Amino acid sequence: MAVLGFGLGALLYLFYCLVLGALTVLAVRNLKLVYALVLTLPRDVVATYRYLKTHAFTRWTSFRNETMFSMFDKQVKKHPRKVCWYFEDQVWTFKQVQDMSYRVANYFREQGFKKGDKIALIMENRPEYPIMWLGLSRIGVTTALINWNLRYKSLEHCIKIVNCKAVIYDEDLSNAIQEIYDCGGLKELKLYNMESNRPEGEHKAHEPIPQSVNLSAELKEASSDPAKCKEKIDKYDPLVYIYTSGTTGLPKAAILKHHRAIMFSALYIFQDIRPDDVLMTPIPLYHAQGGMIGVGLAFCHGVTQVIVRKFSASGFWKQCVKYDVTVCQYMGEIIRYLYNQPECPEEKRHCVRFFYGNGVNLEIWKKFVDRFKGIKIQEMYGSTEGNVTLINFEGKWGAVGCIPIWYWPFVPCGMVKINEVNGEILRDPKTGLGIQCKPNEVGEMIGVIVRGDPLREFDGYTDEDASHSKIAHNVLSKGDTVFRTGDLIVRDIYNYFYFKDRLGDTYRWKGENVSTTEVEGIVQKSSGLKAAVVYGVKIPGTEGKCGMAAIEDPEDCLNLDEFSKEITKALPVYARPIFLRVMKGITITGTYKLQKIELQREAFDIDKIKDKLLFLENGTYVPLSRELHGKIVSGQVRV
Incomplete structure (x- = not known):
């Protein structure tokens, strides 16, 4: 027995030495990983706690087969006289x-x-x-x-x-x-x-x-x-349709079921919003962010909400003081508009703790936080129909969210490398699976579809072809089905995620997604010319990309006055091409997409482009002179 005991002890000691040695080797080879784990531990503890609470909420409401109206009726029973909405001079309990x-x-x-x-x-x-x-x-x-x-x-x-x-x-x-x-x-x-x-x-x-x-x-x-x-x-019945622009032209209707809408409201937990908070929503209610993530906090969690008819930069802080607002929603341009406003007494008297939303320009983000001290910007990432959501609850500059490092290998989402020309997922020739991105490598964010789980479901669009185009198989593991977000994301070694760009023919301007295919059709019809290409271009100091159109006009017969009238009549402000490039010819062969990429790279660079360049000013296209170009780039002319 003594010999046996000695043998077991020796084996345990040997196993202990092997494990210790393996951990030592791992630490030596991955000092950055160990450092990142230690540094992000406080963040990851908070994130894990909030995720577990969020997961429990969605599971419990799903188990009880809750609908949006049943959740709301519970709030009414709990506090019928509490203010649900402030709207201008109206008060709704x-x-x-x-x-x-x-x-x-x-x-x-x-x-x-x-x-x-x-x-x-x-x-x-x-x-x-x-x-x-x-x-x-x-x-x-x-x-x-x-x-x-x-x-x-x-x-x-x-x-x-x-x-x-x-x-x-x-x-x-x-x-x-x-x-x-x-x-x-x-x-x-x-x-x-x-x-x-x-x-x-x-x-x-x-x-x-x-x-x-x-x-x-x-x-x-x-x-x-x-x-x-x-x-x-029940929870699986459709609640609303919310429209999203894509590469197929006209808007697509995304189906939002009751349990998914309730899941959106779970951001109440992750964002650490309190029952006594007052939320201001100055963004459109036809958006999932305003209509579900905003209204959902009132309907599902009893948060008092301020509904704003239309965002006003000059009156914003006055509204915050008037209604004792503590939390605000935003879309990227809102942050820029507020920063560009002259100082007012109300911006120092408000009670706002943080803003949450998406699309803020990185440069404005830092300036905004420096100016409005005490306010945090909690950028988010996600989409109406998508099954991947990230939240930057810390307010870390530039990030759209984070996932605990220890939990990342177990999360049913990932980032895979993409062919920049055709947008296809690059696959490992041996396994056939998608090639996953390492830290600091840009790739498309994807999410594994899990039927019945409101956090991982993809209900699709009314257009079946559009739904199929967003799905891929055998990407992270054999037999899986994933949702393709169409967004290029990069993560660092600390597992902070950063939005880079959108795949396909869509760009975002003034908080709206714009389909280039849809705008191209209107540009072609309005100009009467054979070919037109629409794409997004970046203007320094602004969020997103504004529209630019390249038009084929070999005979130099474009009637700018008529064209301007048709464009302003047929397209909302955010979808109108801000810049116009009039060309002798546009290649529309099999390399059409490459040509479009080249046009996008040249943007409205007056030094590179020899074609006629125009700028939309007060509803009319005027020549883009070097002086005007300089004012646009420097921010003297607001777009």
């Missing part, structure tokens, strides 16, 4: 919002709408906007949240692509609906208009559209009793 949503549900049920029907919602930011889709969801109707800036073909496309049976629109947007109606595009649909709630003097009278129902008047007479749906509504 949770109970008032619930009653109004019942009216919406009961009215449309009486009109014959039922589970599975779709209704388009086109409305500027106002409390009635989320109330509409909340109320409709109670009877199983899915609401299409349409960008109210859209016009003509794009607007009609968004309404029809999801087979809407009706349109609810803001009276102030009557002209946009009238234009489509006059062309016969909406005559088979029911139209409901909400009366303008603008202050007296700002409201412009509009002629009512034939067959349009005054919904504001109808809802006053509708019952506010709890709405009942004959059919069961």
Whole structure:
């Protein structure tokens, strides 16, 4: 027995020495990794704790088969008199919002709408906007949240692509609906208009559209009793459609189910937002960020929210003081606009702790934090339909989020190398799997699709081809199915992630994703020329990329006045090409994409380009002189 005991002890001692030796070798060979692990330990402890709480919340709500309206009703029961929304001089309590949503549900049920029907919602930011889709969801109707800036073909496309049976629109947007109606595009649909709630003097009278129902008047007479749906509504039912631009041209409708919408609200936990916080949302409610990540905090967690009709840089800090705002949402340009404002007393009297959103320009980020001391910028990464979300809860400059180093090998997402020419995933010739990126290597972010998990689900678009184009197989492991984000990301050794660019023909400007294919079609139609290429270009000191169009005009016959009128008429401000390059010819052969990349690289460099260059100024294209070019680059001329 003594010999056996001695033998086991010796073996254990030998095993201990081997493990210690292996760890020593690992430490020597990976000193940077060990250093990073030690340095990020405090961050990773917090991140792990918040992730576990977030995961528990989504699992629990999924297990209970919660819907967005059931989550909201719980908040009403908890604090019916608490303020749900501030909007200008209006105050809406949770109970008032619930009653109004019942009216919406009961009215449309009486009109014959039922589970599975779709209704388009086109409305500027106002409390009635989320109330509409909340109320409709109670009877199983899915609401299409349409960008109210859209016009003509794009607007009609968004309404029809999801087979809407009706349109609810803001009276102030009557002209946009009238234009489509006059062309016969909406005559088979029911139209409901909400009366303008603008202050007296700002409201412009509009002629009512034939067959349009005054919904504001109808809802006053509708019952506010709890709405009942004959059919069961569960977490897997579609809540809303949110539109996203892509490489296929016109906007795509992404399906957002109840459990996914509730998952968005879980950012309440990860961002460390408190029950007594007041959140200000000065961004559009048709976006997932404003409409779900913002409104979702009110509906699912009882956070008081300030809904802003339209962002005002000059009035922003006054609003923060007026409503005692503690947390703000943003899109990149908002940060720049605020920084460019002259100092005011309110910017030192507010109670704002942090901003959260995405797309802030790195240069402005640092200047903003230096000027508005005490405010943190918590940049995020994600998309409406995507299954990868990152959050920079620390406010580290430039990062869009982080993942604990120890947890990274177990996360069902990754970054793979991409062929820059055709956008295909580069694969290991031996295994056939995607080649994963090492620290400081740029690659496309992908997420493994896990059916039934709201954090990892991909519900796709109404367009099946568009859905399939975002999916790849056998990438991180044999048999997996992944969602391709289309975004190029890089991570450092500390596992901070940084956004680099977007794949495909899409660029982001003024907080909006713009499809170059869609804009190209309008540019071609407006110019009457054979070929046009649209791409995004960077202007120093601004967030994202603005639009630039290269037009083939061999005969030098482009009528700039007519072209300018058509462009400003057909495209919203953020989608209009800011720069114009008029060329004798554009190559549209198999190397078309390479040509486009070269055009993008040259951008509006007046020293490299010999073609005619123009700049959109006050709705008209004017020659881009060297003096004007200098003012744009230096920031003297705002774009």
